[in-house]
Amino acid sequence: MAYRRTPRMQQRIDATRAQIADAARRLVAASGYAGTGIPEIARAAGISTGSIYRHFPSKAALFQEVFQKASRHEIAAFAQAAQVPGTAPERLAGMVETFARRALRGRTLARALLVEPVGPELDADRRRFRAPYQALIEEVLSEGMAAAELVPQDPRITSICIVGAIVETLLGPLSERSGCTQGTEEEEALVRALVETCLRAAGPRPQTPPRSE
Amino acid sequence: MAYRRTPRMQQRIDATRAQIADAARRLVAASGYAGTGIPEIARAAGISTGSIYRHFPSKAALFQEVFQKASRHEIAAFAQAAQVPGTAPERLAGMVETFARRALRGRTLARALLVEPVGPELDADRRRFRAPYQALIEEVLSEGMAAAELVPQDPRITSICIVGAIVETLLGPLSERSGCTQGTEEEEALVRALVETCLRAAGPRPQTPPRSE
Known part of the structure; x- marks a missing residue:
């Protein structure tokens, strides 16, 4: 079933996405790509591992x-x-x-x-x-x-x-x-x-x- | 069962190895790594695909x-x-x-x-x-x-x-x-x-x- 995102919903989605990317950036700056896993990013961003994949299709994309x-x-x-x-x-x-x-x-x-x-x-x-x-x-x-x-x-x-x-x-x-x-x-x-x-x-x-x- | 290679055997092994590497080099020089497969190398070297793997454990090694x-x-x-x-x-x-x-x-x-x-x-x-x-x-x-x-x-x-x-x-x-x-x-x-x-x-x-x- 198709539905429209309200501006409010979109805002929240964008904010979570930015939060994930920011947590990932900090971890990469500290440990490189090799030292940064999705579970650590989820923990640092304060969300679940599954949520990350709702925003980024893969670790490569993130x-x-x-x-x-x-x-x-x-x-x-x-x-x-x-x-x-x-x-x-x-x-x-x-x-x-x-x-x-x-x-x-x-x-x-x-x-x-x-x-x-x-x-x-x-x-x-x-x-x-x-x-x-x-x-x-x-x-x-x-x-x-x-x-x-x-x-x-x-x-x-x-x-x-x-x-x-x-x-x-x-x-x-x-x-x-x-x-x-x-x-x-x-x-x-x-x-x-x-x-x-x-x-x-x-x-x-x-x-x-x-x-x- | 362990056995020793005679100098003659070793010579033949070395020659085949060089022959494979040379065929691979010519193919890479013509088509790059991406365009060069083990079957083509075998064909160019005039040996079987299986023989290649007896000399090189992997395509990466070759x-x-x-x-x-x-x-x-x-x-x-x-x-x-x-x-x-x-x-x-x-x-x-x-x-x-x-x-x-x-x-x-x-x-x-x-x-x-x-x-x-x-x-x-x-x-x-x-x-x-x-x-x-x-x-x-x-x-x-x-x-x-x-x-x-x-x-x-x-x-x-x-x-x-x-x-x-x-x-x-x-x-x-x-x-x-x-x-x-x-x-x-x-x-x-x-x-x-x-x-x-x-x-x-x-x-x-x-x-x-x-x-x-």
């Missing part, structure tokens, strides 16, 4: 929602870093540093977003969700070229290279199981070297030193 | 052998490019170009080696098999720094960045299903831009232009 929400949040932080006033090299440095520091601060979540093996649905999402980062970098590079702050280049390829460089560099620290290396000198050196390499890749013109102090 | 053999072959080509005499920037340019051109020429195999979804065993191998590329690049960068051809840097991080840059840039063309774009102007431009970006990342000193002609 993890996909977690991934997408968390990714949008990260992309927003990256976009904000892109808007800090400055030369293109300065802005790029801020963006790369923002990405790296956020990932190293919340490394279980970053691992879940970037590399933790989970399934084909999420692998496709991962690829798709790199595009906004690349586009934001490309924009800054294009502006830098227009302002003669950067050497002539194909800003699309450079931006793809920078995305690849950031992710590849973070995979090392993110795959280590040690949780307490945050803020160490080694980590500082890694972030600094990553930022410098990305800046060199962006090709600042000699009159614009990589980091104008 | 694909792992294919991956490892093909990877070693690619790494050898990359190492050879590293040995071409020249300045560090020249050698690095040759290495990046070699990698890119080989991948674009045999893109189904490159896709299988780099990104085609296949399973957790191979994902781990993929990560492990990036290390030799990174090490070869790091060596050239270190030599370039020692010869004052490159600016001071952390050659380990730069080399990780360059590996990430190469792979990320190739993912685009490799994920396209079109098989005949090889040798197009677009592809030439991509290889050129990739090489230039990697060279900038390596930080050639002003007196050493990226490509001394």
Whole structure:
């Protein structure tokens, strides 16, 4: 028998759905996908296991929602870093540093977003969700070229290279199981070297030193 | 009942194993993992399906052998490019170009080696098999720094960045299903831009232009 949901009912359904996704996100940020099961999510959300499946057809679908929400949040932080006033090299440095520091601060979540093996649905999402980062970098590079702050280049390829460089560099620290290396000198050196390499890749013109102090 | 294999028996077993792996490699290079089944491999190797399982416990194990053999072959080509005499920037340019051109020429195999979804065993191998590329690049960068051809840097991080840059840039063309774009102007431009970006990342000193002609 078909029936209409009243606005009130819909509101309640949406609220429960958000509550489940939020509990799942917190658990994934603490233990990764592998360490997060439906029973734990149900417990954390304060509802029954069966209720979860009324909102998400599968664990994969729920993890996909977690991934997408968390990714949008990260992309927003990256976009904000892109808007800090400055030369293109300065802005790029801020963006790369923002990405790296956020990932190293919340490394279980970053691992879940970037590399933790989970399934084909999420692998496709991962690829798709790199595009906004690349586009934001490309924009800054294009502006830098227009302002003669950067050497002539194909800003699309450079931006793809920078995305690849950031992710590849973070995979090392993110795959280590040690949780307490945050803020160490080694980590500082890694972030600094990553930022410098990305800046060199962006090709600042000699009159614009990589980091104008 | 335990028994010893005679050298002759062992030789025949090894030959059959190699024959299976070689047939599998050719099929993967033509159709990827997804398009390659055990029956086709058996047919191509001229043996029965059952015989394959006497040599490889699973399809995953066979694909792992294919991956490892093909990877070693690619790494050898990359190492050879590293040995071409020249300045560090020249050698690095040759290495990046070699990698890119080989991948674009045999893109189904490159896709299988780099990104085609296949399973957790191979994902781990993929990560492990990036290390030799990174090490070869790091060596050239270190030599370039020692010869004052490159600016001071952390050659380990730069080399990780360059590996990430190469792979990320190739993912685009490799994920396209079109098989005949090889040798197009677009592809030439991509290889050129990739090489230039990697060279900038390596930080050639002003007196050493990226490509001394």
